[in-house]
Amino acid sequence: MSTPTSHAVAAAPLRRKLAEELAAEGLLSDPGWRAAARAVPRHAFTPGFYLQAGAAEDGLPVWEPVTAATDPDRWLRTVYTDTTLVTQFDGDEPDWEHPAPRTGGTPTSSSTLPSLVLRMWLDAELRPGHDVLEIGTGTGYSTALACQWLGDEGDIVSLEVDPRRAAQAAEALYGCGYRPGLAVADGLYGYWPYAPYDRIVAACSVRSIPAGWIAQSRPGGKILSTLSGWLNGSARALLTVADPVAGTAEGPLLDGTISFMLARTHLPPAPGSPGHWQGLLDGPPRLARHAPARITPTDEATFFARFLAQLAAPHAVMSTVGDTVYFTDPVTGSAASLTPQGGDWVVRQGGRAALWDAIEAALDAWDAAGEPGPGHFRVRVEPDRQEVYLPGVPALAFRLPQ
Known part of the structure; x- marks a missing residue:
């Protein structure tokens, strides 16, 4: 029978091997x-x-x-x-x-896979002495890594919305000798009792940056979060807070195809039956300029293309029935369908927003700009507006849902 002691003995060489692999990826130079x-x-x-x-x-x-x-x-x-x-x-x-x-x-x-956990902490530019808020304790492994690195030179507070997850993480963290601040709380509101923070790092995705994160940061503090949405496109943003009181921050998107699960209150609604949306498809059919596969996340370029499509149609939910791909928008009451015909795709749309028109316009503008990667884009947060934009290209500026 295996025991906790035997696990610790057997784990030591496995942990060293994993660390060697992470070092080979350039993640452990510190x-x-x-x-x-x-x-x-x-x-x-x-x-x-x-x-x-x-x-x-x-x-x-x-x-x-x-x-x-x-x-x-x-x-x-x-x-x-x-x-x-x-x-x-x-x-x-x-x-x-x-x-x-x-x-x-x-x-x-x-x-979460260890390389991603380490990448998040590295990208957040953590420094000794920082006060850190982690959104999403999960198993507690990420929290433990930050505690181990910070030692006594900083404080970390970690929030978990699921009380059972939080209890298991607390038992593991305290059992290993780590003493972070832990709370069962909805991380989308931040955590005022320990504010302000030098760094806020989210282990979940959000559709837009919560105002509480800005308000609870120190001037010059940084927020690292993954922006995602109802089409499951993702991109990471590293924001520097300019004025916590005014609610302003700005920073770049980061390169790569990292993604996290959406915060539970940001999850998409159930789309219902695509057949029920057929009556909204009252616009004239046309041939699509881009096939649905253009936004299938099979590689880094198409992964970001899906993110841009999501920016263009932020309330759309995608589903497939047979060969037909449906986009339904429960906010504006709009719908689109793409059906293969020969070697082409036929688009039908209806409702207040022409969903596939908007997606194709974004893809057209991206193609015309030379398909720049995420690192060329920026995020701007103001009290009444958040946007992702490519500097100098108005056609690639998109408001985030708030």
Whole structure:
């Protein structure tokens, strides 16, 4: 039988190997982060997780539970790989004492892959002595890395909206000797009791930057967050707060294809039946200039193309029935469909907004600008307006939903 002591012994070489792999990616040039990656026992924060094990007949993914009790060797080996480990579906905490396979479901909590966790802390430009607010404690592994790196030279407060997740993370963190400030709270409101902060780092995605984050930052403080939305496009923003009282901040998008789960209150609504939206498709059909595959996130360029499409149609939800791709907008009451015909796609639209027209216009402008990557774009936050824009190109300026 395996025991916590035997886990610690077996984990040590696996943790060193993982640290070597992360160092090879250029993530551990700082001696403090290298020491943190070697010291923090990820297995203590992930007693169980789900791995995808094929698909059911209806195409839904089948998820297999792996725990320290059911398969200790596989569990420990997997924990110390650079992999995201799903720990919860649909907001329901699994019974890790009696785990069972499941089919389908939406992941709502995970242990994020270590390289992404480290990348977030590095991109946030954390410094000794900083007061830090982390949005989304999750398993607590990310919090532990920051605690290990900061030591006694700074304070970290971490918020988790799910009380069961928070309790498990607290047990693991305190059991490993870390003492961050922890609270069960909706991180979209920040956390006034410990404000102001030098850094706010979000381990979830948001549709726009919450005003509370700006207000609770110090002047010159930085906010690192992933912007996402209902088309599942993502881009990270690193904002410098100019005036917390006035509510102003600005900064660049960062390159890369990193994404996080949307904050639960920012999740898209259920789209309903596409058939019910057919009556709104009363505009004349036309041939599409861009196929739906243009915004399928199969590589870095198309991943960002989907983000731009989402900026152009911020309330649209995409679904596919048969060969037809539907976009439905529950805010404006608009809809669009794209159906293959020969080698082309036929577009039908209706409602207050021409959804596919807006998406194609954004893609056209992006193509004309030479398909610049995320790092060329900036984010500006003002009290009554937030926008993502490419400097000097008015056609690539988009307001974020607020």
